[in-house]
Amino acid sequence: MRDVAILGAGMTRFGELWDRSFREIGIEAGLGAMVDARVSSAQLDGIYFGNMAAGSLIEQEHIAPLILDYAGLGSRHLPAIRVEGGGASGALALHEGFLAVASGLYDIVVVGGAEKMTDVTDERGSDIASATADHEWEVVFGATLPSLWGMIARRHMHEFGTKREEFAQVSVHDHEMGSKNPNAHYRNRITLPQVLGAGPVAEPLGMLDCAPLSDGAAAVVLGPLEIARKYTDTPIRIAASQVATDSMAVQHRREITTVDATVESAQRAFRLARRAPSDVQVAEIHDAYSIAALVSLEDLGFVPKGKGGPEFASGRFAHGGAGPTVNTSGGLKSQGRPFGAVGIAQVVELVRQLRGEAKDRQVSGAQLGLAHDLGGTGATSVVHLLERVN
Amino acid sequence: MSIARFWRETPQRYNLGGSKCSDCSTVYFPPRSVCPNCSSHRRSIGRMVPFQLSGDGEVFSYTIVHEAAEGFDMQVPYVLALVKTVEGPMLTGQVVDIETGEIRIGLPVRAMFRKLREEGKAGVIHYGYKFAPREEDRAPGPPPGQRDAARAATPTAERGSTAA
Numbered sequence: 001m002r003d004v005a006i007l008g009a010g011m012t013r014f015g016e017l018w019d020r021s022f023r024e025i026g027i028e029a030g031l032g033a034m035v036d037a038r039v040s041s042a043q044l045d046g047i048y049f050g051n052m053a054a055g056s057l058i059e060q061e062h063i064a065p066l067i068l069d070y071a072g073l074g075s076r077h078l079p080a081i082r083v084e085g086g087g088a089s090g091a092l093a094l095h096e097g098f099l100a101v102a103s104g105l106y107d108i109v110v111v112g113g114a115e116k117m118t119d120v121t122d123e124r125g126s127d128i129a130s131a132t133a134d135h136e137w138e139v140v141f142g143a144t145l146p147s148l149w150g151m152i153a154r155r156h157m158h159e160f161g162t163k164r165e166e167f168a169q170v171s172v173h174d175h176e177m178g179s180k181n182p183n184a185h186y187r188n189r190i191t192l193p194q195v196l197g198a199g200p201v202a203e204p205l206g207m208l209d210c211a212p213l214s215d216g217a218a219a220v221v222l223g224p225l226e227i228a229r230k231y232t233d234t235p236i237r238i239a240a241s242q243v244a245t246d247s248m249a250v251q252h253r254r255e256i257t258t259v260d261a262t263v264e265s266a267q268r269a270f271r272l273a274r275r276a277p278s279d280v281q282v283a284e285i286h287d288a289y290s291i292a293a294l295v296s297l298e299d300l301g302f303v304p305k306g307k308g309g310p311e312f313a314s315g316r317f318a319h320g321g322a323g324p325t326v327n328t329s330g331g332l333k334s335q336g337r338p339f340g341a342v343g344i345a346q347v348v349e350l351v352r353q354l355r356g357e358a359k360d361r362q363v364s365g366a367q368l369g370l371a372h373d374l375g376g377t378g379a380t381s382v383v384h385l386l387e388r389v390n
Numbered sequence: 391m392s393i394a395r396f397w398r399e400t401p402q403r404y405n406l407g408g409s410k411c412s413d414c415s416t417v418y419f420p421p422r423s424v425c426p427n428c429s430s431h432r433r434s435i436g437r438m439v440p441f442q443l444s445g446d447g448e449v450f451s452y453t454i455v456h457e458a459a460e461g462f463d464m465q466v467p468y469v470l471a472l473v474k475t476v477e478g479p480m481l482t483g484q485v486v487d488i489e490t491g492e493i494r495i496g497l498p499v500r501a502m503f504r505k506l507r508e509e510g511k512a513g514v515i516h517y518g519y520k521f522a523p524r525e526e527d528r529a530p531g532p533p534p535g536q537r538d539a540a541r542a543a544t545p546t547a548e549r550g551s552t553a554a
Contacts, residue, residue: 127460136399137420140506141483141518142455142462147470150453155472158451158495202470203454251472251480256451 001102003225005235006386008037009348014216014336015185022058022116026067029217029341030112037221037231041072045106046079050093050113051340052086056128058116067112084340086132086375087288089113090218091343091382098241101222113345114217115338125213129339132376134249146210146289148250148377150202153291156257157204159306162294164204166309168195170290171208171333173318178330180361185214185336195290209290214336218344220351225389234355239368240269240385248379257306261381262299262372269370269383270301277301280324280385281366282353284346286374287331296372297326300383319363324370328353328361343373343382354388396516403518406501408479410441417441419479445501445519447475452485452493461507461516469493473501473521487522500524 010032012025030047034040049064060066064080083093090113097111117125130139133148156162172192178184190208198207221231228235244264250256270276277300285300287293294308302324303311311317317326329335329349332342350369352358371384401407402420409421411434416427418438425434452471455462462468469485471493485493486504499521506516 123460126457130459138482139459140516141520142459142465142468142470142506143482144455144457144459146457147453147455147459150455151451151470151472154453154495155451200454200456200467202456205453249482251482256472 002104004098004101004222004238005225005228005389006220006238006347006351007039007108007223007228007231007235008033008035008221009219009351010034010036011183011218011341011345011348012216013183014214014338014341014345016118017215018118020215022054022060022063022114023067023070025116025215025217026063026112026114027071029114029219030067030071030110033110033112033219033221039108039221039223039231041076043108044073044076044078044110045108046081046100047110047112048093048097048100049080049082050084050090050111050343051082052084052089052115052132053128053339054116057125058119085380085382087129087286087337087339088343088373088375088380088382089340090345091371091373091384092243092380094220094343094347094384095241095243095382097222098238101224107227108221108223110219110221111344112217112219113341113343115340116215117213117338118215122213129213137249137251144202145377146205147202149289149291150205152250152256152295152377153204153289156291156295159257160309162306162309165192165196166313167290167294168192168209169313170287170293171195173312174287174327174331174333176318177328177361178334180359181330181335184330184334185212186330186334205289205291211288211332211337214338216336216338216341216345218341218348220344220347228389235389236351236354237387237389238384239273239275239387240383242266242269242272242383244268244381246379248376250377253378257295259295259299259374259378259381261378262296262374262383265381265383266300266372269385273385275368275385280368280370282328282350282363283324283326283370283372284329284331284349285326285372287327287333288337288374290333292374293326293331296374300370300372325363328358328363343371346371346373347384347386350386354386393514396514404503406443406445406519408441408443409438412437412439417443417477417479419443419475419481441477443475443477443479443501445475446524447473447481447499447501447521449485449493449495449497449499450474450480451495454490454493461509471499471521473499481519484520485522486520492523498524498527
């Protein structure tokens, strides 16, 4: 295994991109990353592409060669591989690209992720996304993704005394961060009373506790660290790329207030990189539903189990807090949620932070970043640790 | 969901048919062909036997759903719960015959056979289990005769061991 670096990063704006097709946004992100990395198409060895549900959303399967074709690279007959893991599809694709370069099989690969959520109605989009939970034993009985997280939230409140206002604060935080991100789906700031007063979705979660359904794409270029400086002055080393899984259905988990897949993926990543949570300055974590951010912060090891609520409300994850600074992109809530692109977009944000290019979102002195992406309600968790190479 | 896909799970959805590991005695719902609990889980292959849940349990957590799952639009707001059964497995299902303000963690409930949803233009009806507060826990309690009738009406009353 050899060290792998991120050589370039690119992404589209996230939002309701009605005037743009799936293939257009996929190509924009991929070519953006290649230009950023100063990599030519002749050097490319293959692509990995994260996508949750193009078959249901745009009635198009087999999308990896499609993107490569319309990027003008079809005649090179490169390997092009789609990776699916629900909302963690993008992060899983990055794991596959990492393995390919680390193994020595490929040198330069593009890892992209894209989702086109708004070619269908909101209701249809939510139904398609709910298939990342256990369709036969949860969804058929009336469950949706927010309702499953709503039950996790209720139990978290019951066991640990977590307050409604504490996880509502996650959405306020995310929108504050996202207001500074030109690519974010929602750039408006919101207040705690607005979150608490929003229409209910699955109690205790309301409309402003839930990330939107967005269109968007993101991509990075990977290569061996030993030649990274040919392409970039600031290579970002992938210090760990770890995947863990758990039961599909919440009902079958050991505990519902702990996502064991997150715990496992994080512990393996920190062990492999010989680092600890306290070494991380900047983190992009899964916050598709506000309560998920608190559960994730606990399970990643940033705060003890059950303390996520008060710790978050204290402001320690905001700019200037004890840290790590969380979701400077705005997270899924504000930057947006194009499922297959989310895991890559998290990494694009970390690359900008670790290079010192995040402008008014910059966390000063960021050396180590963590990205955490979940599929479904936690059947798949992917953790990446990224570090600036000085 | 196709008719065949729904039909083949009728024993589980209609009768709460689960499975039990003959090695470690852990009960599962829906039934599993391999025991996740056994240290040597290969030993459990072929030794998982049918087991019928009684349908009794209590609410472990709950939510009140306002943005419905597909096919449930006509039912909002509805109560959805994780129910910890007395035999051990946790089930996800609606809690009915209850005001939304009455639902709470720890509430004893019992499974009952109900219409779940209609699907598609053909209006295929899916049946399965939902939960309701147990009659004997309601205050004031109904006369004993009616209580027995209510219990007999559930498809799952007091069977407990291996299913046919």
